[in-house]
Amino acid sequence: xxxxxxxxxxxxxxxxxxxxxxxxxxxxxxxxxxxxxxxxxxxxxxxxxxxxxxxxxxxxxxxxxxxxxxxxxxxxxxxxxxxxxxxxxxxxxxxxxxxxxxxxxxxxxxxxxxxxxxxxxxxxxxxxxxxxxxxxxxxxxxxxxxxxxxxxxxxxxxxxxxxxxxxxxxxxxxxxxxxxxxxxxxxxxxxxxxxxxxxxxxxxxxxxxxxxxxxxxxxxxxxxxxxxxxx
Amino acid sequence: xxxxxxxxxxxxxxxxxxxxxxxxxxxxxxxxxxxxxxxxxxxxxxxxxxxxxxxxxxxxxxxxxxxxxxxxxxxxxxxxxxxxxxxxxxxxxxxxxxxxxxxxxxxxxxxxxxxxxxxxxxxxxxxxxxxxxxxxxxxxxxxxxxxxxxxxxxxxxxxxxxxxxxxxxxxxxxxxxxxxxxxxxxxxxxxxxxxxxxxxxxxxxxxxxxxxxxxxxxxxxxxxxxxxxxxxxxxxxxxxxxxxxxxxxxxxxxxxxxxxxxxxxxxxxxxxxxxxxxxxxxxxxxxxxxxxxxxxxxxxxxxxxxxxxxxxxxxxxxxxxxxxxxxxxxxxxxxxxxxxxxxxxxxxxxxxxxxxxxxxxxxxxxxxxxxxxxxxxxxxxxxxxxxxxxxxxxxxxxxxx
Numbered sequence: 101x102x103x104x105x106x107x108x109x110x111x112x113x114x115x116x117x118x119x120x121x122x123x124x125x126x127x128x129x130x131x132x133x134x135x136x137x138x139x140x141x142x143x144x145x146x147x148x149x150x151x152x153x154x155x156x157x158x159x160x161x162x163x164x165x166x167x168x169x170x171x172x173x174x175x176x177x178x179x180x181x182x183x184x185x186x187x188x189x190x191x192x193x194x195x196x197x198x199x200x201x202x203x204x205x206x207x208x209x210x211x212x213x214x215x216x217x218x219x220x221x222x223x224x225x226x227x228x229x230x231x232x233x234x235x236x237x238x239x240x241x242x243x244x245x246x247x248x249x250x251x252x253x254x255x256x257x258x259x260x261x262x263x264x265x266x267x268x269x270x271x272x273x274x275x276x277x278x279x280x281x282x283x284x285x286x287x288x289x290x291x292x293x294x295x296x297x298x299x300x301x302x303x304x305x306x307x308x309x310x311x312x313x314x315x316x317x318x319x320x321x322x323x324x325x326x327x328x329x330x331x
Numbered sequence: 332x333x334x335x336x337x338x339x340x341x342x343x344x345x346x347x348x349x350x351x352x353x354x355x356x357x358x359x360x361x362x363x364x365x366x367x368x369x370x371x372x373x374x375x376x377x378x379x380x381x382x383x384x385x386x387x388x389x390x391x392x393x394x395x396x397x398x399x400x401x402x403x404x405x406x407x408x409x410x411x412x413x414x415x416x417x418x419x420x421x422x423x424x425x426x427x428x429x430x431x432x433x434x435x436x437x438x439x440x441x442x443x444x445x446x447x448x449x450x451x452x453x454x455x456x457x458x459x460x461x462x463x464x465x466x467x468x469x470x471x472x473x474x475x476x477x478x479x480x481x482x483x484x485x486x487x488x489x490x491x492x493x494x495x496x497x498x499x500x501x502x503x504x505x506x507x508x509x510x511x512x513x514x515x516x517x518x519x520x521x522x523x524x525x526x527x528x529x530x531x532x533x534x535x536x537x538x539x540x541x542x543x544x545x546x547x548x549x550x551x552x553x554x555x556x557x558x559x560x561x562x563x564x565x566x567x568x569x570x571x572x573x574x575x576x577x578x579x580x581x582x583x584x585x586x587x588x589x590x591x592x593x594x595x596x597x598x599x600x601x602x603x604x605x606x607x608x609x610x611x612x613x614x615x616x617x618x619x620x621x622x623x624x625x626x627x628x629x630x631x632x633x634x635x636x637x638x639x640x641x642x643x644x645x646x647x648x649x650x651x652x653x654x655x656x657x658x659x660x661x662x663x664x665x666x667x668x669x670x671x672x673x674x675x676x677x678x679x680x681x682x683x684x685x686x687x688x689x690x691x692x693x694x695x696x697x698x699x700x701x702x703x704x705x706x707x708x709x710x711x712x713x714x715x716x717x718x719x720x721x722x723x724x725x726x727x728x729x730x731x732x
């Protein structure tokens with residue numbers, strides 16, 4: 101990540117400048133307002149379905165290239181990176197908890213976590229895996245397959261995988277969908293905790309009204325309307 | 332866990348598909364390898380046993396039968412020829428060497444071959460123990476004969492009439508073992524060698540009714556065939572024609588007859604090779620179908636790998652690695668199966684006193700097996716790997732279903 105350029109202002113983690121994205125030629129582009137989010141901040145990304153929450157997450161993760169404008173994370177202009185650089189950057193600096201979790205049913209918990217390292221072509225850091233498993237209360241479940249876990253346990257494994265390499269930015273896409281109130285609050289609190297452990301910024305895309313309290317009063321809101329614009 | 336280990340786990344996550352693909356691949360590779368192992372060993376054995384024999388002269392009949400009986404000792408000879416023909420042949424200017432063979436008896440299925448010491452000029456084979464025969468009814472055993480019969484120098488045995496088992500024993504004329512040859516892997520290993528006089532004596536003793544009859548038999552002595560070496564390649568143009576012009580004689584060219592035999596056998600090997608190729612094509616198709624479906628089933632896993640920093644080529648390599656595991660396992664199983672089958676066939680042929688085949692034989696041609704397996708696996712994996720590399724990661728990770 102780039103160094104902070106100022107001693108007085110907090111280092112920005114995310115900067116959006118005239119950012120637009122169009123899903124295909126001729127499609128109406130989503131336009132995102134200019135924003136600057138400080139490092140370590142918690143962001144609640146809200147808006148109705150189709151407003152561009154997931155698109156913005158994909159742009160922040162470097163999975164999509166902006167159609168216009170700029171998105172910087174930790175000072176790095178994601179759109180300016182080549183495909184290989186973007187893959188390497190994403191693996192090193194971004195953690196992601198997808199809505200469906202996407203844990204491999206062919207692999208046990210330990211192997212699912214090892215995927216974080218194998219995907220990036222790195223040697224497995226077993227000490228770090230043990231540390232994260234213990235931190236998320238998953239010790240003893242390493243040899244279980246995802247289908248042998250409860251929904252809550254599986255959600256924690258997905259969070260463990262996302263934070264394993266201590267990312268600077270942790271993204272979560274609708275993490276409370278299909279969860280009851282108690283479980284939803286617990287997941288959001290856990291996300292906030294683990295992001296705080298490594299001083300990572302946290303962006304949670306949700307249309308769940310329950311997310312407000314659970315993410316804390318200091319959470320920053322980005323609310324998108326149906327065209328992606330911030331309201 | 333490296334990429335290869337991950338591919339291994341994914342491979343066995345669908346054990347039925349993996350086993351089916353492995354079976355097809357292994358059987359295809361085994362068929363091809365088996366053909367290579369057998370055909371090359373047979374060809375090698377035939378070339379070796381042909382030694383420097385340019386022509387086989389025997390009784391009128393099938394020339395191939397003459398070669399099979401006289402050179403490879405696999406068939407019965409068409410008949411006998413007068414012993415005087417040996418001298419006649421030796422007197423020909425184009426003949427460098429004429430080695431007579433007298434066949435007719437056997438020891439536990441191994442042929443007793445009456446000849447001269449010149450036979451060892453064709454097949455130079457050192458003695459493991461003892462010496463060559465000096466007198467009638469002294470015999471030298473090939474290494475395989477000595478091993479299977481457990482006879483040693485000084486032991487005696489009686490020959491059985493005929494070239495198979497079950498003939499009547501020449502009990503009144505026992506042989507004595509005076510030498511055992513070292514193992515050479517050729518036809519000599521499975522022969523009992525003795526002098527021409529021994530074979531004549533045994534048969535005259537068995538068939539003569541009285542002394543007059545014996546004298547008559549001695550006057551009409553025969554040999555089974557003569558192994559001829561040319562003094563000059565020019566002999567190939569004229570000598571066979573001269574031999575065939577004689578009333579009782581027939582010439583057979585080992586090179587021509589062996590080539591003809593290998594062509595006939597080659598039809599069978601072509602069929603087996605074709606069968607192997609069909610199996611391999613089926614295996615490649617099966618690998619393709621299995622991997623294509625696997626990528627479809629695992630696209631969420633693969634998208635997650637991309638999210639975790641894997642470039643497209645690493646995701647494609649994971650799919651290819653799965654196919655390469657199949658290739659590796661298929662190669663190992665295919666080669667083990669092929670060598671095992673060849674070993675069993677060799678054991679059967681040995682029991683039949685036929686050409687020696689061994690299971691643990693290596694030929695550079697067999698290097699084509701792993702190369703072919705890798706090529707097929709990569710062909711089968713190419714499209715699935717391409718599909719994996721081009722997954723729409725964003726769509727897959729956002730899909731709420």
